[in-house]
Amino acid sequence: MINNMEKWLLRIGPGGLVLRAGLLWVIVALLIYPNLNMITGIFYDDGHFSAEIIRKLFSSERAMHSLVNSFILAISMIVTVNIVGILLVLFTEYLDIKGASFLKLGYLSTLVYGGIVLSTGYKFVYGDNGIVTNLLLKFFPGMNPEWFTGYGAVLFVMTFACTSNHIIFLTNAIRGIDYQTIEAAKNMGASSLKIFMRVVLPALKPTLFAVTILTFITGLDAMSAPLVLGGPGFQTINPVIMTFAKSSYSQDVAALLAVILGIATVVLLAIMNRFEKNGNYISVSKVKSKIQKQKITNPALNIAAHALAYVLFLIYAVPIVLVILYSFSSSQAIRSGVLNLNELTLSNYLTIFTSSEAFRPFAISMIYSLAAAILVVILALIASRIVHTDKRKITMVYEYGMMIPWLLPGTLIALGLMTTYNSPKFMMFNQVLIGTGAIMLIAYIIVKIPFSLRMIKSSFASVDTSLEEAARSMGASSLYTMLKVILPVILPTLLSVMTLNFNSLLSEYDLTVLLYHPLMQPLGPVIKAASDESASVNAQAMLFVYSVLLMLISSLALWLVYGNKLSFKKRKL
Template sequence: MNTNHAMKRWLSPSRLMGIAVALFLIWFIVAFLMYPNLSLLLKTFIKDGSFTFEPFRQLWHSGKAMKSLLNSFILAFSLMITVNIAGVFLVMVTEYFDIRGAKILKLGYFTTLVCHGIILIAGYQYVYGPSGVVTQLLMRIFSDLDPNWFTGYGAVLFVMTFAITSNHVIFLSTALRRIDYQTIEVARNMGASEFRIITQIVLPVLKPSIIAITILNFHTGITALSSPMIQGGDHFQSINSIILILAGSEYSRGVAAALSIILGLATFLILTFLMRKDMDENFTAVSKVSSRIQKKKIANKPTNFLMHAAAYLLFVIYLLPLAIIFVFSFTDSYSIANGIISLDRLTLSNYIYVFSQPNGYKPYLVSLFYCLGAAVLVVVLCLIVARILHKSNNKLVTRSLEYATLIPWLLPSSMIALGLIYTYNTPKWLVGNYVLVGSIWIMLLAYIVVSIPFSIRLIKASFFGIDGSLEEAAKSMGAKTFYTFRRVILPMILPTALAVIALNFNGLLVNYDVTAFLYHPLLQPLSIVITSSVSENAVSSEVDTKAVSLVYSVVIMIISSISLYLIYGRNSNR
């Protein structure tokens, strides 16, 4: 009797569902998070059954590859300085000092939230590139100016400095608002100078956020791909751009794998340092605010003038790429090729083509399939994982599952992409002996993989913010587990889940780091079309493609703006 009861309990629908979910998660983690990266390591270090360092020997003797290593570290360390200088200045002129037109300035500084990634990189190229508006203007003034003046290390550093200050305008502004203004007032009443107040009161409160943002900027610099490819030219290529080139050749794939392993190791060490630094500095990040900070007027007139001039100069720098993209989307091929803005050449033909011709809207459909599909599927996956982390009492299971979901965060996108390419270019029983390389599914899977860490962090936080008594009350009234989840838990976390879908969708639309390695030649997404249109190798017959790519960019910016408003804007207005 007891045996039959135990059998019925083990064969209950909920138990079978739990087993199926557990088996699926184990398969997914092994097949797409662990095995491809381990396979990449084995293929790099083991050849003909014996251990070898041959790929690293080839790397050492490859001047171009070694230079790309040096370039990436130089760029990363440089960005730690330049982005902090620009970012802290933006926050101070919009939140701390009384600058005229601060609200307008803030709108300009926030444009990197809607015009980002490959769109922004391309926008800077249309402004400062060989046929850019600024370049054409300068060439009229300085006839001997080289049209390719905006290339190399300086150009990449300039573009990336102003492209990745979003973290400052979001997180550093929030940290600044937590400062107790009464502390600043007391310091002023005691005769402290403004410089001393900033260095001894303001910056210590901002320090934890600055440290976290600095390390993230270092990570962004060392894994940079799109800007070095577009603005770097032949003299300043990054690790990822060289990996992308080398991965296309069977002979040099070993060197590409070796580079990706070095990049992965550097990324792992950087993020490990970040997490330890976060734990060490967390105690300083909390500030009890009893009075809201009041903006300080700059009494010294020359200083006040210089601050205003610098603030509005940065405003122009931030706004110019977005404005050029928008204006050029209404112009013809001649205007784009020559960097000319003329009312006589404004046209709607680019928009008509994009929204009426199959070849025009095909990249949208491709991106919609990949980006929206991955955004929804990764949230469904993370809902399952987060539910297990929330309810399971087995520490070994929860820790193993949580660490597994962090794997894509600890590895660069190029290493993840190469792992999938080198592993699933032949039939593997893990995926039913199906060759994923060259199929439409490999990029979708990669999008899901790289989106997991960000998604799981937000969804997990939402689960742990739910009052446990609500679920207990539902169970006490006889509700089954799935019914409780569907009618009680899911409605509470649905806003977070929808927000994560929107944010992932926006990010994947302009994703180039993964897309460049895995896209199907016949199904090019928007990021590839936009990048191809600003390539130095683009010929005159591709000029119309440039015009169309600008329309794509404008529509993506509109989508991003709407998504951000739906996520943040409506809540802020309540």
């Protein structure tokens, strides 16, 4: 046993030992200890177990309503998001709809327009002073101008904000269907509806289970839409957690709500995985023929399908178009909700690039997002390398440990850091994180670890082992082999992961609102503040400029990740 240990130590060297110790510290100090410390702190007072917090939770009417509302929203979204998401994929991939490629551009808009930016955009379009509401008031002067608030408004926004997973994953699933099975069903006299229900839909079930899990978790974790559009009558768990966390009296209730949210997420994942494993799905042939779009032979149904496809496109496209136009409008036009195309101006864009106060939140978000994106890729690269090369069972601790954030809502992670490192702790070298700029950066890194690790770990499978063996046989060190042989092969994946992480963190709000330093306010809280009725007209004008710039950056990031790949494939063909 000692012999084997000595061989292992000689093989990995001092550098490998330091890297393993560093990763273990990350897992314990950042992923495990803060959450365990918060949970024990809830139920233990001066070293004695106490259930007082449970009584406190049940006595809080607002907290109990938020729990119920979160589950109502999550269950409702399973129905609405799946219906809309399936329709979008059918219109673009399965049915012969005219202009499908154009429609898909609108349907994919949520990839570059989401979170707090999307919620505030919908509020300015459909809210009490929005352009759609002002238009409706001309035809229905007696209607309530605050009609777009509460449960219905939140569900509407969340439904159309969360279909990107369907567009991405269900599209691939439909393209993977063997068209010969559809042709065989047609030859046997099956109707189009029967073919869809018996052939197409069963092939989509595994993917539908996966996106349903993501949809339910998204509904439970919803923050931006309930916060911006829920009003006093419909608040979900995360906005209430955010409010309670700001008060020392109710911070323990916020922590317990976050724990309940985390437990619900884990239980849901377990249940849905069991259903997925026990499901019976049809098998398809190994040699597939490319699926062909199906024509709708019934004229009435064909017209209805085209009409619905373009209505959905308008729902997606109108807010984006109006946000872009508002970004060129004067502050007075934005406040009045009246859009005059003859008075468009570049002054808002000049302000953001000439005023340090206006540009500061944008720059802070860029710096934090870029730093987190780079650091998390480095961290995931080291962990992936260790997991890939060391096949011992104990090494799985690194992989499973770094997947913990995938099971926890962002608010739970934020509260764990807040309640744990608000005083000196040996685990953090006696450093206090609260009130520093580092705590938000750490949280950004934590939430992106699972995705980064999974993507980068899978990229190691594409590395030809013979190249690495040849480098070793020539006496190359592990570091040299990593930098000169392996890194060039997996570099495209590293850049893709880095870009996507940077993209998603730019307008991050859920973690940011709890952890940001008052003197270093990023975009998320600034955009939320600009959506409030009390915000100044200049702040609202900047909101639209920020939104457009974020969409441009997101679009550029997606092009860098996917655009070059598509162009390369076309040249190769």
